Each structure stands twice: as C-alpha cells, then as structure tokens.
Amino acid sequence: MWRDHLTEIIVFTLLFLLVSAMGFVAARWRRPQDMAHLDEWGLGGRSFGGWITWFLVGGDLYTAYTFVAVPALIFGAGAAGFFAVPYTIVIYPLVFLVLCRLWSVSHRHGFVTPADFVRNRFGSPILALLVAITGIVATMPYIALQLVGIEAVLKTMGVTGDSALARHLPIIIAFAILAAYTYQSGLRAPALIAFVKDSLIYVVILVAVVYLPYKLGGWGSIFDAADAKFQGTANNPNDGILLNANNQLQYVTLAFGSALALFLYPHSITGVLASRNRDVIKRNMSALPAYSLLLGLIALLGYMAIAANVKPLPGAKEGSVDGNTVVPLLFDQQFPDWFAGVAYAAIGIGALVPAAIMSIAAANLFTRNIYKEYLKRDATPAQEANVSKITSLVVKVGAVACIVFLDPQFSIDLQLIGGVIILQTLPAVALGLYTRWFHRGALIAGWVAGMGLGMWMLYQIGNPATGKKHFAGSAFPLSEFGFDTKKTIYVGIVAVLVNLVVAALGTLVLRAAKVADGPDGTTPDDYFADEGDPRVSTSADSADSAREPVA
Amino acid sequence: MAAPEPEALDTARSRAKDKSPWNWLLFIPIVVPLIPAFFNADSPRLFGFPRFYWLQLVWILLGVGTTTLVYQMTKKKRGEH
Numbered sequence: 001m002w003r004d005h006l007t008e009i010i011v012f013t014l015l016f017l018l019v020s021a022m023g024f025v026a027a028r029w030r031r032p033q034d035m036a037h038l039d040e041w042g043l044g045g046r047s048f049g050g051w052i053t054w055f056l057v058g059g060d061l062y063t064a065y066t067f068v069a070v071p072a073l074i075f076g077a078g079a080a081g082f083f084a085v086p087y088t089i090v091i092y093p094l095v096f097l098v099l100c101r102l103w104s105v106s107h108r109h110g111f112v113t114p115a116d117f118v119r120n121r122f123g124s125p126i127l128a129l130l131v132a133i134t135g136i137v138a139t140m141p142y143i144a145l146q147l148v149g150i151e152a153v154l155k156t157m158g159v160t161g162d163s164a165l166a167r168h169l170p171i172i173i174a175f176a177i178l179a180a181y182t183y184q185s186g187l188r189a190p191a192l193i194a195f196v197k198d199s200l201i202y203v204v205i206l207v208a209v210v211y212l213p214y215k216l217g218g219w220g221s222i223f224d225a226a227d228a229k230f231q232g233t234a235n236n237p238n239d240g241i242l243l244n245a246n247n248q249l250q251y252v253t254l255a256f257g258s259a260l261a262l263f264l265y266p267h268s269i270t271g272v273l274a275s276r277n278r279d280v281i282k283r284n285m286s287a288l289p290a291y292s293l294l295l296g297l298i299a300l301l302g303y304m305a306i307a308a309n310v311k312p313l314p315g316a317k318e319g320s321v322d323g324n325t326v327v328p329l330l331f332d333q334q335f336p337d338w339f340a341g342v343a344y345a346a347i348g349i350g351a352l353v354p355a356a357i358m359s360i361a362a363a364n365l366f367t368r369n370i371y372k373e374y375l376k377r378d379a380t381p382a383q384e385a386n387v388s389k390i391t392s393l394v395v396k397v398g399a400v401a402c403i404v405f406l407d408p409q410f411s412i413d414l415q416l417i418g419g420v421i422i423l424q425t426l427p428a429v430a431l432g433l434y435t436r437w438f439h440r441g442a443l444i445a446g447w448v449a450g451m452g453l454g455m456w457m458l459y460q461i462g463n464p465a466t467g468k469k470h471f472a473g474s475a476f477p478l479s480e481f482g483f484d485t486k487k488t489i490y491v492g493i494v495a496v497l498v499n500l501v502v503a504a505l506g507t508l509v510l511r512a513a514k515v516a517d518g519p520d521g522t523t524p525d526d527y528f529a530d531e532g533d534p535r536v537s538t539s540a541d542s543a544d545s546a547r548e549p550v551a
Numbered sequence: 552m553a554a555p556e557p558e559a560l561d562t563a564r565s566r567a568k569d570k571s572p573w574n575w576l577l578f579i580p581i582v583v584p585l586i587p588a589f590f591n592a593d594s595p596r597l598f599g600f601p602r603f604y605w606l607q608l609v610w611i612l613l614g615v616g617t618t619t620l621v622y623q624m625t626k627k628k629r630g631e632h
Binding site for chain 1: 574577578579580581584585586587591592593596598599600601603604607608610611613614615617618619621622626
C-alpha cells in the first residue's frame with residue numbers, strides 16, 4: 001500500500017521536481033549564442049571541462065541499470081554478476097587512446113555521431129547508415145532499461161495499479177517531463193542534473209556500505225549468508241559466491257566484450273565529444289574508475305539483500321518474481337523512511353540522466369545519418385537541431401512502449417542483446433580510427449555476418465529455470481559448436497570475431513578483384529588535432545563543412 | 552584549407568606524444584583483471600571480503616594508477632593548464 005510509504009514518496013517527489021526544474025533552467029546554463037544548432041543542443045557546445053565531463057560521462061555510463069539490475073544479478077546468480085567490475089576496469093585503459101583519436105577527427109570535421117566518422121572515413125553512406133541504425137536499435141532497449149530502474153522503485157513504494165495504464169502512468173508522466181526539458185535544453189540538461197544525481201548516489205552508497213554491514217553482522221557474515229543460499233540451490237550449478245570451471249570463460253569474455261561495446265554506444269560517444277579537449281578525456285579515463293568502485297559496492301547490495309532476507313516482489317507474470325526490486329526493498333527494510341526516499345530519488349534521477357543522453361544520441365544519429373543523408377541534403381544547422389529535438393521525443397515514446405509491453409525481468413538480457421549488436425560496429429568505428437585498410441564492402445559483409453551469427457546464437461539460448469526458450473541471455477554453450485564441454489562464452493565476442501574475419505577476407509578478395517573503394521575524407525593529422533589547433537572546427541562552421549571531405 | 556607551417560609542427564609534436572612507449576603500460580590493467588586464476592578464490596579474506604571481491608576492487612586502483620601514470624608521462628610539456 002502506498003500510504004505506508006508516504007514519507008518516501010514525498011522525498012522522492014520533491015527531489016524529482018527539483019531536478020526537473022534544473023532540467024528546464026539548464027538551457028540558460030553556459031548559454032550559447034545560438035541554441036538552434038546541433039553542436040549546441042546535441043553536444044552542449046563541445047565545451048565541457050574535466051568536472052562536467054566526469055559527472056556527465058559517469059552519469060551516462062553508470063546508470064539506473066547499475067543501481068538495480070547488477071545487484072539483482074548478484075542476488076540471483078552470485079559471482080557471475082560481478083563481471084560489471086572487471087568490465088568497468090578494463091574499459092578505460094582500452095579506450096584511453098582510441099577516444100582521443102575519435103575526439104580529434106570529430107572536432108576537425110564537425111562529426112556529431114560515430115556514423116558521421118564512418119561515412120567520411122570509408123566514403124560509404126550505406127556503411128554509415130548501418131552504423132547509425134545499429135546504434136539506434138541498440139540504444140532503445142538501453143533507454144528502456146533505465147525505465148525499469150524507476151519502475152522498480154515505484155513498485156516498492158506501492159505506487160502501482162491493477163490496469164497496465166495505471167501501473168505505468170507515473171513512468172509516463174516522468175518521461176513526459178524528461179522529454180520536455182531535454183527538448184528545450186538538449187545535452188545541457190543531463191549535464192546539469194548529473195551533479196545532483198551522482199552526489200545523491202555517492203551519499204546513498206557510502207551510507208549503505210557502512211551502515212548496512214553494521215546492521216547485518218559484518219561483511220563476513222553477509223558473504224557467508226550468500227554462500228549458504230547458493231549452496232542450497234541444487235538445481236542451478238552456476239551460482240555461488242565464486243566462479244566455477246564452466247562460467248569463467250563467460251565471465252571474462254562478457255567483461256571484455258562489454259568493455260569493447262561500451263564506447264561504441266552512441267550515448268558514450270556523445271558524452272566524449274562534448275568535452276573541451278583531449279586532456280579532459282585522458283584525465284577522465286583516470287578519474288572515472290571512481291564510479292567503478294561505487295559499482296562494485298552497489299553490486300554487493302545484492303548479497304546484503306540475501307543476508308537481510310529480502311524477498312523480491314512478484315513480477316509482471318503469474319508466479320515470477322521481479323529481481324529488480326531487491327535493492328529498493330533492502331533500502332525500504334533497513335533505512336529510515338526519509339533516507340529510503342533519498343535513495344529512491346537517486347535511482348530515479350539516475351535513470352533520467354542516461355535516458356536523456358541516450359535519446360539525444362539516437363536523435364543525432366537519425367538527424368545526421370538518415371535525415372540529412374537521405375531526406376534533406378541541404379538541411380541547415382537550425383533544421384538539424386529541430387529534427388533532432390523532435391526525434392528525441394519519438395525515441396522516448398518508443399522506450400516507454402518497450403517497458404509497457406515487455407516484461408521488465410528481461411531488462412538485462414535486452415541490454416546484453418544491444419551489446420552484441422553494437423559490437424558489430426567495432427571494425428568500422430574503432431579499428432577505422434587506426435586503419436583505413438578495410439574495404440567498405442568487406443566491412444558491410446562483416447557486419448552482416450556478425451549480426452546474423454549473433455542473432456542466431458542469442459536465439460539458441462534458453463533458460464530452463466524460467467522456461468524461456470530463446471533470447472534468455474548472452475552465455476552461449478560451446479557444446480552447440482560441437483565442443484565436448486559445459487563451458488559457455490559471451491555471444492558478442494564470437495560474433496565480432498567472425499565479423500572481423502569476414503571483413504579481413506572480404507577486403508583481400510575485393511582488393512584482388514579491384515572493386516572500387518570509397519575515398520578517405522580524413523588525413524593522418526586529423527587524429528591528433530587538439531583544442532587551439534587552427535583547423536579544429538568551431539561550432540559556427542562545423543556542421544556544414546562536415547559533409548565535405550577536407551582535401 | 553591549406554595548412555600553415557607552424558600548425559604542421561604542432562601536429563607532428565602531438566603525434567610523437569601519441570606514440571609514446573609509456574602507452575604500452577595500458578595493457579597491464581586490460582589483461583590482469585581478465586585472468587580469473589588470480590582472484591577466483593575465497594581465501595584470504597580481507598575485512599570479511601573473499602579474495603574474489605577485494606582483489607577485483609583492488610584492480611580498480613591498478614587501472615587508475617596506470618592511466619594516471621601514462622597521462623602524466625605523455626602529456627604535453629607546454630603546460631598552459
């Protein structure tokens with residue numbers, strides 16, 4: 001009943017309203033001369049310094065997914081869910097140099113999206129279109145995942161109803177507000193809100209990791225309680241507080257594959273391109289792991305929930321449970337009402353920041369690589385900004401539809417599928433930053449092969465425990481390939497390897513057959529340009545010069 | 552867009568910085584956290600944390616330390632910031 005949670009609801013609502021107000025005010029923050037330009041609306045003027053970038057990218061990468069789904073995974077499966085920690089450790093050294101190159105070439109040519117880069121680098125509008133569509137499709141479930149975070153909180157506070165509409169009404173309202181201020185303020189809105197969101201999250205988690213173990217008898221007994229629980233589940237051999245011989249390969253490939261995928265997501269690139277110079281990026285690669293520590297501690301909330309005997313609320317379907325509610329329930333059970341309200345607000349707002357950035361990134365992809373490329377070649381910067389703003393609204397409606405019609409229990413799996421998809425842009429986007437060796441036709445063939453294989457593998461994966469036959473996860477049993485083993489591997493890694501092999505072989509074949517390749521619109525120097533370099537575009541001229549390869 | 556002379560010098564210098572041998576250190580925090588043999592055990596426990604958990608959290612420091620070192624060693628010496 002919601003009346004029992006009145007204090008929590010009031011605190012949650014107040015903080016939510018405060019943040020909404022900030023979202024609208026953000027349009028005046030670091031006010032641009034001309035907001036009707038995609039560089040301003042979609043990239044915040046490309047001017048963010050170290051601190052803003054830290055909050056923005058941190059708030060962007062470590063989402064409500066972090067707060068809700070990772071501990072839920074730990075609660076359900078144990079050690080396997082801790083993959084999020086190595087994943088977010090290897091990511092930064094991995095992209096330390098790559099992102100700087102992307103930043104430089106993007107600034108010199110005024111690129112707004114990864115597909116802009118691919119179009120210019122490989123002279124192929126089709127390849128760029130594939131990259132853009134991949135980005136949009138992969139981002140949609142990610143936005144939906146953010147809604148799952150809010151929904152888990154609302155459910156715990158008893159804000160729910162019998163009909164589907166009543167149950168989802170609060171989320172629809174929250175997203176309508178989010179859509180309105182994103183429309184008005186663009187990337188400045190999530191950048192400003194991120195300060196509040198991250199501060200709340202840091203406070204909540206620091207309190208949680210000190211106060212909860214104290215209440216639950218210390219860390220040792222928390223782990224022992226989790227161990228005892230997993231020992232008791234004989235039907236699931238792959239859970240436990242340690243990995244076993246069969247899921248180590250999955251753990252490592254999932255961590256590495258997710259790390260490869262993260263900065264291919266359009267929203268991560270949006271955050272990076274909004275920074276002022278290369279130094280800001282490099283410093284952030286050292287500073288962002290502070291969030292990884294936070295993530296590791298948040299993950300362990302799953303074990304605290306086990307030790308505190310939390311029983312998850314029922315899921316959308318009869319007889320199922322909604323694992324995503326374990327953390328909100330833990331807070332509800334252990335914290336005083338007002339602080340639980342603060343924690344819920346942190347989760348709720350934590351969903352808004354990435355959702356805003358993701359919808360902006362998806363909208364930019366549509367505007368730059370579909371609208372401007374295929375529908376209106378001579379679009380002015382003002383028209384581009386306008387189309388992007390409207391598209392961001394459409395994207396949010398799509399995400400809400402995802403959540404209204406799908407079972408939230410599958411949120412993590414949906415996101416893992418998105419990860420497999422986005423990984424297929426790796427050869428064109430990430431390797432493309434280093435080498436122009438690949439033939440554009442071969443990259444397209446590789447993409448098709450990787451996508452096809454990835455989708456087939458995901459389709460084969462079932463989960464006997466939930467009775468789901470297809471798309472039930474990303475751990476592919478190697479026995480399906482004919483190996484005599486129980487080991488599993490992350491689908492994305494296999495798919496992207498096949499993608500690479502096809503792209504490499506295809507390149508050799510197409511070169512041998514002397515098939516025409518596209519022109520490279522970039523020069524080697526472009527990849528080292530920095531702030532102050534005379535040829536780094538300023539926002540005034542960048543959008544139009546972007547289409548013209550620099551001779 | 553013809554490139555004036557001083558700028559060509561600038562970019563040449565930044566390229567040299569990008570190619571620094573210090574960058575090879577970045578492989579350490581990419582490879583080490585992905586070897587389960589290091590951390591997949593319960594003992595020794597630290598503050599009640601099994602090794603699986605505390606050691607992987609320690610890898611975060613490894614990552615921060617390495618990226619900070621590489622950044623400091625490769626950043627431009629002109630130092631206007």
